[in-house]
Amino acid sequence: MQDLLAYxxxxxxxxxxxxIAASGLVVTYTTSGVFNLAHGAIGMFGAFIYWQLRFSWGxxxxxxxxxxxxxxxxxxxxxxxxxxxRNLTDATEATKLAVTIGVLVALVGAATxxxxxxxxxxxxxxxxxxxxxxxGVPVTWDQLITVGIGALCAxxxxxxxxxxxxxxxxxxxxxxxxxxxxxxxxPDRASMFSWAIGSMLASLAGILIAPYIxxxxxxxxxxxxNAYAAAVIGKLRSLPLTFLGAAIIGLLQSYAVGYLPxxxxxxxxxxxxxxxxxxxxxxxxxxxxxxxxxxxxxxGRESFPVPTYKMALIGSAVVVGLxxxxxxxxxxxxxxxxxxxxxxxxxxxxLVPLLGYGGQISLCQMxxxxxxxxxxxxxxxxxxxxxxxxxxxxxxxxxALTALPAIxxxxxxxxxxxxxxxxxxxxxxxxxxxxxxxxxxIPLFGNGTLPxxxxxxxxxxxxxxxxxxxxxxxxxCAIGFGIVALRRSRHGRVLLAMRESPxxxxxxxxxxxxxxxxxFSLSAGIAGVGGALLAGLSTQVAPDQFSFxxxxxxxxxxxxxxxxxxxxxxxGALALGLFSTLGTMSSLFSRGSSxxxxxxxxxxxxxxxxxxSDIGAGLSALVRRRGAQVPAVETDVVTExxxxxxxxxxxxxxxxxxxxxxxxxxxDSLGLKVG
Amino acid sequence: xxxxxxxxxxSVVYGGVTAVDKVSMSAEAGQIHGLIGxxxxxxxxxxxxASGLVQPRQGTVLLExxxxxxxxxxxxxxxxxxxxFQQLELFGVLSVYDNVLTAAEIRRSWARxxxxxxxxxxxxxxxxxxxxxxxxxxxxxxxxxxxxxEVARALATRPKxxxxxxxxxxxxxxxxxxxxxxxxxxxxxxxxxxxxxxxxDLVMQICSVVTVLNLGKVLLTAAPDDVRKDxxxxxAYLGSAEVNV
Ligand SMILES: Nc1ncnc2c1ncn2[C@@H]1O[C@H](COP(=O)(O)OP(=O)(O)O)[C@@H](O)[C@H]1O
Ligand SMILES: [Mg+2]
Numbered sequence: 050m051q052d053l054l055a056y057x058x059x060x061x062x063x064x065x066x067x068x069i070a071a072s073g074l075v076v077t078y079t080t081s082g083v084f085n086l087a088h089g090a091i092g093m094f095g096a097f098i099y100w101q102l103r104f105s106w107g108x109x110x111x112x113x114x115x116x117x118x119x120x121x122x123x124x125x126x127x128x129x130x131x132x133x134x135r136n137l138t139d140a141t142e143a144t145k146l147a148v149t150i151g152v153l154v155a156l157v158g159a160a161t162x163x164x165x166x167x168x169x170x171x172x173x174x175x176x177x178x179x180x181x182x183x184x185g186v187p188v189t190w191d192q193l194i195t196v197g198i199g200a201l202c203a204x205x206x207x208x209x210x211x212x213x214x215x216x217x218x219x220x221x222x223x224x225x226x227x228x229x230x231x232x233x234x235x236p237d238r239a240s241m242f243s244w245a246i247g248s249m250l251a252s253l254a255g256i257l258i259a260p261y262i263x264x265x266x267x268x269x270x271x272x273x274x275n276a277y278a279a280a281v282i283g284k285l286r287s288l289p290l291t292f293l294g295a296a297i298i299g300l301l302q303s304y305a306v307g308y309l310p311x312x313x314x315x316x317x318x319x320x321x322x323x324x325x326x327x328x329x330x331x332x333x334x335x336x337x338x339x340x341x342x343x344x345x346x347x348x349g350r351e352s353f354p355v356p357t358y359k360m361a362l363i364g365s366a367v368v369v370g371l372x373x374x375x376x377x378x379x380x381x382x383x384x385x386x387x388x389x390x391x392x393x394x395x396x397x398x399x400l401v402p403l404l405g406y407g408g409q410i411s412l413c414q415m416x417x418x419x420x421x422x423x424x425x426x427x428x429x430x431x432x433x434x435x436x437x438x439x440x441x442x443x444x445x446x447x448x449a450l451t452a453l454p455a456i457x458x459x460x461x462x463x464x465x466x467x468x469x470x471x472x473x474x475x476x477x478x479x480x481x482x483x484x485x486x487x488x489x490x491i492p493l494f495g496n497g498t499l500p501x502x503x504x505x506x507x508x509x510x511x512x513x514x515x516x517x518x519x520x521x522x523x524x525x526c527a528i529g530f531g532i533v534a535l536r537r538s539r540h541g542r543v544l545l546a547m548r549e550s551p552x553x554x555x556x557x558x559x560x561x562x563x564x565x566x567x568x569f570s571l572s573a574g575i576a577g578v579g580g581a582l583l584a585g586l587s588t589q590v591a592p593d594q595f596s597f598x599x600x601x602x603x604x605x606x607x608x609x610x611x612x613x614x615x616x617x618x619x620x621g622a623l624a625l626g627l628f629s630t631l632g633t634m635s636s637l638f639s640r641g642s643s644x645x646x647x648x649x650x651x652x653x654x655x656x657x658x659x660x661x662s663d664i665g666a667g668l669s670a671l672v673r674r675r676g677a678q679v680p681a682v683e684t685d686v687v688t689e690x691x692x693x694x695x696x697x698x699x700x701x702x703x704x705x706x707x708x709x710x711x712x713x714x715x716x717d718s719l720g721l722k723v724g
Numbered sequence: 725x726x727x728x729x730x731x732x733x734x735s736v737v738y739g740g741v742t743a744v745d746k747v748s749m750s751a752e753a754g755q756i757h758g759l760i761g762x763x764x765x766x767x768x769x770x771x772x773x774a775s776g777l778v779q780p781r782q783g784t785v786l787l788e789x790x791x792x793x794x795x796x797x798x799x800x801x802x803x804x805x806x807x808x809f810q811q812l813e814l815f816g817v818l819s820v821y822d823n824v825l826t827a828a829e830i831r832r833s834w835a836r837x838x839x840x841x842x843x844x845x846x847x848x849x850x851x852x853x854x855x856x857x858x859x860x861x862x863x864x865x866x867x868x869x870x871x872x873x874e875v876a877r878a879l880a881t882r883p884k885x886x887x888x889x890x891x892x893x894x895x896x897x898x899x900x901x902x903x904x905x906x907x908x909x910x911x912x913x914x915x916x917x918x919x920x921x922x923x924x925d926l927v928m929q930i931c932s933v934v935t936v937l938n939l940g941k942v943l944l945t946a947a948p949d950d951v952r953k954d955x956x957x958x959x960a961y962l963g964s965a966e967v968n969v
Contacts, residue, residue: 353817539829539841546815546826553813556775557830557881558801 055186056307057300062192064299065199066258067325068292070276071283072206073250079286080219080243083134083145084461086468087153088251089273094156095122095252096259096269097163100170110175118253126248130241133654142460143410144657147608150412150601151650153270157598158644160266174260195257202250203292210288215242267598274472277465278329284336285461294332298325315482322476326469333454333466353405353613353658361533364616365526372522376515383630384514388586390626391521396579397607397618397625398525401532403572404604405613406541408548409565410464412600413451413471414576417444419479419595421577422584425501427491432502432511432585437578444577445570452569456562463565471597479592498591501584521582525622528575529615544568602646609649611661620661624649727786728753728916729774729805729885734783736769736940743769745940746783751885751916756907758931758948759920762960765937767920768810771887774918775807776800787885802834806883808874810890810920816863820873823862824848827880844880851909852876853902868894872903879910886910886917892926904930928952936960 070092078084085091095117102113129152137145164170174191181188210216218239254276255269262268275298277285282294305311305321312318372391379387396418403409421440428439455466482495493499503511504520511517535541543564547554551561584590593599606624611617632642653659727750736744744766751757759767772778774785776797784793787803815823828841828848849855852872857865862873871891878886888907892900904926911917921927927934928948936943936951938960944951951957 539826542818542822542826543830545817546823546830549815549817550813552777552797553809553815553877554830555797556801556807557827557877558798558834559830560798 051185052307054184056303058183058186058188058192060300060303061296062195062299063258063261063302064296065196066254067275067279067299068199068295069202069250069257070254070272071279071291071295072202072288073247073254074273074276075280075283075285075288075291076206076219076250077243077247078280081130081134081240083137083149084277084285085152085247086146086149086273087156088247088276089255089270090153090156091122091125091248092251092253092255092258092272093266093269094160094255095248096172096255096264097160097266099252099256100172100259100264101164104170104172114256117256118249122248122252123245126244126246127241129248130244133651134244135237135240136654140654140657141408142464143404143408143608144653146410146461146464147605147650147657148654151605151647151653153273153647154601154605154643154650155647157266157270158642158647162644166266170264172259172264177260191260198253198257202253203288206288209246215239219243271472271597274329274469275325278325278332278469281329281332281336281462281465294328298328301328316484319477319480323473326473329469330454330466333458333462336458336462353611353661356533356536356615358533358537361530361615364619365530368526368619369519369522372519376518379515381514382633384518385586386630386633387626388514388518388521389583389629390622390624391518391525392579392583392586393603393625394579394618394622395521395525395528395582396576397603397610397621398528398532398615399572399575399579400604400607400612401615401618402535402541402544402568402575404608405611405617406536406544406548407565407568408460409569410460411467411569411572412464412604413467413474413597414572415580415595415600415603416467416471416474416597417448417573417576418580418583419474419590419592420444420447421580422501422590422595423493423499424577425581425584426499426590432505434504434506437504437581440577440581441574444580445574448573448576449566449570451573452566456565456569463569468597471600475592475596479595494590494592498589500589501581503585503588504582517586521586524578524582525619528578529618532615598643601650602643605646605650605653607659608653608657609659611659613658614661616664617659617661620659620664726753726788727751728788729918730786731770731774732784732786734770734773734785735781736766736773736778737781742940744773744780747937747940747942749935749942749945751918753884753914753916754911755933756911756917756919756931758927758934759918759937760922760924760927760934760951761937761943764939766940767937768889770937771807771889771918771920774800774887775805801881804882804884805887806878806881806885807887808871808878808889808891812867812870812874814862814865814870814873814877816861818862819858820854820860820862820865821845821849821858823873824876824880827877831881844882848876848880851879851906853899866894868896868899871895872899875903875906884915886915887920888917889920890922891919892921892923900926 070088074085074088077088098121099113099117102108102116103110133148133152137148140148174189175194176190179190181190181193208216210220215238218235219242221239254272258272259269279294279298280291282297283290283292302321302324305324309317309320311321375387376384396414399414399417400411403411421444424443425436425440428436451466451470452463455463479494481493483490483492485491503517505511506520509516509520511520535544543554543559547559547561547564554564555561580595583594587594603621603625607618607621610619610621610624612621628642628645730748730750732748733746734744734748735742735746747766747770749757749759749770759770761767769778773780776792776795776799780793784791786792787800787805790803792800792803815826818826825841825845828839828844831844832839832841846855849858852875854869854872854876857869862870865873871894875888875891878888892903895903900923907917907919908930919927919931928951931948933945934948934951935945936954936957943956943960944954946954
């Protein structure tokens with residue numbers, strides 16, 4: 050009984066922190082329409098600054114806390130909104146996410162650059178050492194404070210949203226900016242305010258949780274996954290359900306720590322860490338089906354030409370030629386960097402059909418690559434090409450399983466599910482030393498890494514690293530060719546059609562879930578092949594090579610290269626190779642190595658199409674000696690789902706909405722219903 | 725004649741606002757059924773209910789007598805219902821031809837017949853007069869032609885029931901006449917067409933029945949001439965000066 054109470058109290062403490070983080074996420078998302086994946090990273094950064102002020106410079110706790118939470122965080126949030134997020138109102142979902150991922154990656158890069166990750170930084174809780182006794186359970190002051198702050202946030206948000214002018218604007222702003230303007234509100238101000246609030250709550254959560262999970266960059270950044278697991282229970286818009294979700298996750302996690310045999314059964318060790326992810330998947334499964342809506346996000350603005358086989362041939366010749374020319378010249382380090390760049394490029398190719406054509410976002414391509422690598426390591430004793438097939442099949446199957454719960458929902462939920470899978474593999478699967486399936490003992494990462502053979506090709510000595518570079522280039526081109534063929538087929542047209550208008554596709558009789566599932570599996574399979582080839586490069590599988598944090602820069606660079614084209618993946622691969630070469634040259638650069646991809650990602654906000662089409666257009670203009678100007682495509686107004694994204698305080702359906710009269714004003718003001 | 729598509733007492737509520745209020749209406753094979761009413765009357769919402777994008781609070785939708793109220797959009801399309809969107813839903817990056825071809829190919833994949841998608845696509849373009857700009861990127865089309873392309877794309881699925889949401893907005897007189905002829909031809913082929921349109925001349929000329937909606941309610945369903953004379957209809961339109969009755 051005593052135990053149960055202790056675990057419950059501890060669960061409530063964690064729940065409070067999750068609730069603080071999650072409510073910040075919900076407020077920014079519903080008000081500004083941008084789902085902030087950098088939420089955890091902002092909290093991480095806040096916690097580090099707090100540590101700097103409080104423990105490194107010895108400031109009093111309350112000054113440091115007030116400065117970080119009430120001054121620096123809101124300034125940062127406002128700055129983000131003004132500089133980046135405001136311009137994203139008419140961007141596609143993928144671009145919005147990419148920009149926040151850019152912020153995440155850049156913050157992680159900046160933090161590792163400023164605060165050497167190899168030093169340990171003790172982070173004492175508030176009033177460390179002081180305890181009170183509640184029914185015989187000792188509870189620290191800081192735990193009480195945390196729960197208190199959680200409750201305060203709940204009350205504060207309720208008052209803010211329902212008792213203030215800005216709160217009214219915030220509730221209405223996603224419904225319609227025009228309506229807010231009409232009523233004398235200031236939609237931009239509401240959006241900026243929501244980012245300020247979001248950043249404050251993120252920092253607060255980061256500072257509160259740091260004593261429990263230590264001050265280190267990655268776990269604090271990944272707090273966002275736990276937070277959005279709670280928010281998904283609230284369908285990303287209901288605050289009370291979000292608090293409820295946080296409570297469920299916090300308590301379950303605490304009970305898991307308390308009652309599962311985590312210290313005696315080896316594989317159970319990390320199960321409590323996976324609780325938020327498991328809850329997330331269950332929540333996705335039970336979320337009601339979302340109706341398609343016409344005219345949701347912006348359509349893609351890009352103008353990628355339909356690739357021709359001739360272009361593909363020329364491109365392949367260039368890539369393979371380049372590899373042949375560079376292979377004998379490069380010294381060991383750059384050779385390795387370039388090879389791994391190409392391997393990553395193959396993983397990146399998997400994004401072309403998925404994201405470039407189909408418009409579906411995945412944040413875990415490196416996880417699929419890792420799965421491919423592990424499978425390949427086991428499937429082939431001697432590196433037979435059959436291993437690649439097995440890697441493809443298994444990765445594709447895992448991909449299908451991941452996508453299944455989220456496939457009925459909007460693209461954002463799919464992205465969230467993929468990130469959750471990535472974290473699940475990071476914290477659990479890639480930490481296993483071995484698994485036993487049907488009595489077969491399969492060794493995994495017991496020794497830290499898993500040995501893998503390099504692909505055997507008849508008549509070619511692939512054990513030579515220089516030859517392997519050329520082999521990788523050839524495989525890259527072969528897969529690229531396949532993707533070009535896909536794009537030219539009716540399946541390619543269907544994928545683009547689905548990206549452009551899911552509602553119209555459904556009304557033509559297309560079953561969207563099937564198409565999404567198919568392309569997601571295909572993409573996961575290709576990533577798996579890429580992973581197998583990467584494993585062959587270093588002849589081993591190291592789990593951190595395939596972590597969540599590797600997927601993000603990859604995604605950003607592929608988008609920057611131009612994910613709608615195979616050549617875009619090549620530019621992305623080239624950039625990855627170059628960055629990693631630079632990283633080996635200077636330790637300072639390698640510590641801040643994610644800063645660059647982060648900045649690239651942030652730049653996607655203004656250049657969502659990447660460089661490939663520009664380079665392509667430039668080249669063809671050169672060839673034809675006439676600079677055909679591509680006329681800018683007009684962007685039309687977005688009407689984001691109004692009945693979908695209004696912050697709810699009350700439980701579902703009890704919220705009052707805008708009146709009929711207001712609706713009329715809105716219709717007229719927008720000229721929506723053209724007469 | 726039989727009702728292909730039928731709404732029975734359909735109501736839709738958006739966050740407390742009743743956008744469609746107990747609307748009953750039916751579209752018969754071989755007829756063009758006009759659906760008119762001022763802005764915000766609920767016409768597009770009714771189409772969304774028919775096509776499964778909006779779930780009604782109450783009421784049922786029947787297609788050839790079968791209840792399809794809870795059916796997914798893609799299944800309705802496979803029962804040969806097609807629609808156009810007032811807020812365009814074209815596949816912007818695809819060419820005009822590829823828009824229509826994709827529709828025909830999707831139809832072929834679920835109909836599992838051996839029809840020639842390319843021929844279907846070309847025919848749909850010919851009928852709507854878009855054949856000349858087949859290679860144009862569809863998001864570069866002026867809105868009027870883009871609306872026609874929506875019609876062409878819907879036709880490429882060989883529908884029995886066709887829901888058109890303001891297809892003539894942005895067309896010039898000549899183009900409107902061509903569209904009118906096309907619709908009459910389609911009705912003669914046995915399609916049931918529901919036409920939402922603000923161009924009253926067109927509606928009065930080609931529709932055999934007209935339903936007038938106002939504030940989500942049916943004001944009246946009658947032959948075009950009777951609608952023209954009806955006092956309630958006139959007063960419903962008073963104040964919305966854009967529409968000439
Ligand atoms: N997604 C939505 N959320 C909330 N209200 C909506 C939504 N769509 C339409 N409405 C409202 O429903 C009413 C009917 O709209 P609509 O069917 O588009 O009218 P019409 O097509 O006749 O001009 C309008 O008052 C409109 O503002
Ligand atoms: Mg309408």
